[in-house]
Amino acid sequence: SVFLLMEWAYTGSNMKSKHEVQRLVDNVICAPNFKSEDLRNFNITRETARLDATDVANAERQSVDGWYHASIHIPSPKERTKYGSERDAPHFR
Known part of the structure; x- marks a missing residue:
């Protein structure tokens, strides 16, 4: 070996x-x-094609500069305000 x-x-x-x-x-x-x-x-050709197919599927979320685009929600609670849970706090979108 x-x-x-x-x-x-x-x-x-x-x-x-x-x-x-x-x-x-x-x-x-x-x-x-x-x-x-x-x-x-x-087979390197087959496996490369499989990886490329994965890249194409992910391309919808990725721009030409390599960044991924996605919607996220960030909890942004107000100072001195209590919330029952993180989900109850206001979210920045």
Whole structure:
């Protein structure tokens, strides 16, 4: 396994730094929920398309500058006024 990893690290793209290879091992391969059998039929093109489809679904809420747009309600209680709950306080919209 170590040989295969090192061979991969030193072949192909030269964009794989030692830090990135270590991160792959620590955060992916050695992750407690990592299952190599999940990669048996892995296809990068298919998985990239799935991620892109998720991005398209989220694009409605995201503008070109990367910010997400959503409606929120912020409780804004008045000073020296008691409310039964946060829900009862006036909300800024």
